[in-house]
Amino acid sequence: MRAYIIRRLLQSLIVIKVVLVVVFVMLHLTGDPADVLMPEDSTLEDVAEFKKAMGFDKPLHVQYFNFLFGFGKSKGVLRGDFGFSFRHELPAVDLVFEHFPATIDLALVAVIISIVVALPTGILSATFRNTWIDYVSSIGSMFGQSMPNFWLGLMLILIFAVGLDLLPTSGYEGWEYIILPALTAGLYQTARIMRVVRSGMLEVLGSDYIQTARSKGVSEYLVIVRHALKNASIPVVTLIGLELGVLLGGTVVTEAVFAWPGVGFLVIDAINNQDYPVVQAAVTLLALIFVGINLIVDIIYAWLDPRIVYG
Amino acid sequence: MAQEQHATVGEFAEAAEEPRGPTNFQLAVRDLKRRPPALFGLIFLVIVLLWALVPWLFSPLDPYDQNLRIFLKPPGFVDPAGNFYLLGTDQQGRDMLSRIIWGARISLIVGFAAVVVSGFIGITLGIVAGYFGGVIDAIISRIIDSALSIPFILLAMSIVAIMGPSLRNVILAIAIRTWIVYARVIRGTVLSVKEVEYITGAKASGCSTFRVLFMHVLPNVLSPAIVIATLYLGRMIIIEAALSFLGVGVPPPTPTWGGMLSHGREYIDTAWWIAFFPGMILMLTVLSVNLLGDWLRDTLDPKMKRLTE
Numbered sequence: 226m227r228a229y230i231i232r233r234l235l236q237s238l239i240v241i242k243v244v245l246v247v248v249f250v251m252l253h254l255t256g257d258p259a260d261v262l263m264p265e266d267s268t269l270e271d272v273a274e275f276k277k278a279m280g281f282d283k284p285l286h287v288q289y290f291n292f293l294f295g296f297g298k299s300k301g302v303l304r305g306d307f308g309f310s311f312r313h314e315l316p317a318v319d320l321v322f323e324h325f326p327a328t329i330d331l332a333l334v335a336v337i338i339s340i341v342v343a344l345p346t347g348i349l350s351a352t353f354r355n356t357w358i359d360y361v362s363s364i365g366s367m368f369g370q371s372m373p374n375f376w377l378g379l380m381l382i383l384i385f386a387v388g389l390d391l392l393p394t395s396g397y398e399g400w401e402y403i404i405l406p407a408l409t410a411g412l413y414q415t416a417r418i419m420r421v422v423r424s425g426m427l428e429v430l431g432s433d434y435i436q437t438a439r440s441k442g443v444s445e446y447l448v449i450v451r452h453a454l455k456n457a458s459i460p461v462v463t464l465i466g467l468e469l470g471v472l473l474g475g476t477v478v479t480e481a482v483f484a485w486p487g488v489g490f491l492v493i494d495a496i497n498n499q500d501y502p503v504v505q506a507a508v509t510l511l512a513l514i515f516v517g518i519n520l521i522v523d524i525i526y527a528w529l530d531p532r533i534v535y536g
Numbered sequence: 537m538a539q540e541q542h543a544t545v546g547e548f549a550e551a552a553e554e555p556r557g558p559t560n561f562q563l564a565v566r567d568l569k570r571r572p573p574a575l576f577g578l579i580f581l582v583i584v585l586l587w588a589l590v591p592w593l594f595s596p597l598d599p600y601d602q603n604l605r606i607f608l609k610p611p612g613f614v615d616p617a618g619n620f621y622l623l624g625t626d627q628q629g630r631d632m633l634s635r636i637i638w639g640a641r642i643s644l645i646v647g648f649a650a651v652v653v654s655g656f657i658g659i660t661l662g663i664v665a666g667y668f669g670g671v672i673d674a675i676i677s678r679i680i681d682s683a684l685s686i687p688f689i690l691l692a693m694s695i696v697a698i699m700g701p702s703l704r705n706v707i708l709a710i711a712i713r714t715w716i717v718y719a720r721v722i723r724g725t726v727l728s729v730k731e732v733e734y735i736t737g738a739k740a741s742g743c744s745t746f747r748v749l750f751m752h753v754l755p756n757v758l759s760p761a762i763v764i765a766t767l768y769l770g771r772m773i774i775i776e777a778a779l780s781f782l783g784v785g786v787p788p789p790t791p792t793w794g795g796m797l798s799h800g801r802e803y804i805d806t807a808w809w810i811a812f813f814p815g816m817i818l819m820l821t822v823l824s825v826n827l828l829g830d831w832l833r834d835t836l837d838p839k840m841k842r843l844t845e
Contacts, residue, residue, distance in 0.1 A: 376819060
């Protein structure tokens with residue numbers, strides 16, 4: 226177990242290292258970061274001066290070293306310094322942290338909604354396999370996986386804001402603001418968790434010990450709740466953990482639809498204004514969180530189910 | 537993630553032992569007739585394909601033709617010249633129906649191209665990782681983990697914004713992430729077939745490594761690759777639309793469903809049809825692709841079920 230945890234830790238460090246390379250290379254995709262960062266009408270002198278100040282006149286490997294360990298006023302990303310946002314004149318990392326709570330709220334509520342919807346429907350669907358309950362929920366999950374969530378967001382706005390005038394459509398000023406965005410953001414996850422719960426339950430329900438329990442005369446309710454659910458829940462727990470990680474970085478489109486003041490909205494604004502330090506900081510932090518959640522989920526998994534082969 | 541990969545090895549070991557006859561295709565066609573959802577998917581997809589290939593045959597009006605005097609007219613509007621606008625007009629007075637029909641092009645081109653590009657990268661890396669193992673496998677596996685941890689939409693948006701919005705860059709931005717799906721599954725498949733007798737036999741009889749990989753390993757991974765391609769085609773179409781929606785897709789005035797939807801958000805209080813119709817068609821297209829994909833998976837390779845869910 227300890228060897229497994231150490232190996233997973235090392236792997237995570239390597240992953241973070243690769244992510245940093247990607248985030249660094251991002252600005253160099255066109256060959257010259259000054260192209261990307263400077264306004265189009267800058268004079269040649271301005272560009273030259275800017276390059277010198279940022280260290281972009283140095284060879285690439287030196288620039289990468291400076292990116293990690295600091296150059297000029299910057300302390301380097303390894304010490305949490307992604308430079309200043311050009312637009313807001315604040316440290317990029319601070320801006321991202323400022324917008325983070327809104328994204329976390331959105332992702333958490335979305336995951337909670339999708340669990341509340343998906344768990345019972347998935348279980349019912351498997352228990353009453355090939356009945357109308359199963360058909361309806363399977364069709365629902367098929368639509369859920371095919372519907373672009375930003376379109377669902379637009380339709381929710383049409384129905385609940387424009388049509389019924391019940392809920393607000395943009396900003397975050399109270400609990401009623403989170404309902405439509407959370408439904409939108411959680412759509413795909415709901416459909417996915419539902420399918421996994423259903424197939425997990427079906428697999429467990431077909432196993433020997435369930436047959437044994439049934440033949441002993443255990444009531445069907447107890448078979449499902451006591452015996453089947455416990456074993457079907459392990460992959461679901463893993464999936465929910467991972468989906469939370471995916472959602473934190475995946476609410477961008479939802480945030481755009483509802484003008485939700487989270488990290489995604491911040492990044493869209495930053496991209497439109499060529500404010501790339503903010504983009505780099507956001508991508509790196511979200512990747513770090515994803516790697517962290519993944520690590521924790523894997524360790525919990527190994528602890529829950531000691532039979533797994535540590536690979 | 538490690539556990540998933542281990543599960544796949546076992547599953548594919550079983551899958552590889554079952555002989556697959558050449559009549560699968562005929563069986564599949566027969567089966568299709570018994571599955572109305574898949575048949576619906578096929579028919580709808582053929583229609584959208586035709587829209588993409590020969591839009592001028594279906595489009596009643598010019599999708600680029602602006603007329604600010606008739607902007608934001610509701611479905612069923614008839615202008616003084618007698619032109620009929622079945623789905624209404626957009627914010628620049630262009631015919632919604634014609635723009636939806638022409639918009640099928642970008643969605644399908646990006647979807648198919650992204651599937652092919654990511655498939656090429658993913659199959660190659662998956663085979664190399666699975667076959668050679670060791671350090672190469674470890675390196676590719678870490679690259680896969682890293683690509684997984686970077687938020688997809690943010691990365692794609694940044695790439696398009698930095699490299700400039702164009703068809704090519706949108707395809708690259710999508711493919712740069714989706715190859716990992718192929719790579720992971722195919723790595724597992726290769727691990728399970730590389731010790732099978734006919735492959736060790738081919739090696740023993742002096743086949744070059746390239747020949748072994750190309751002639752003996754590749755055919756084994758084609759059927760999971762096709763299944764992944766169909767199951768992910770729909771998602772790629774959605775991602776293209778999302779990028780256009782966010783303003784970093786194929787630039788206007790080219791009609792794209794996602795681009796139309798972003799105007800739908802703008803005018804949602806006054807013109808519901810701009811937000812409704814392009815999204816409806818987009819959803820039906822993705823649904824069709826997914827229904828066909830499910831059917832293809834069940835007929836080609838039932839063992840894929842757990843992997844792709």
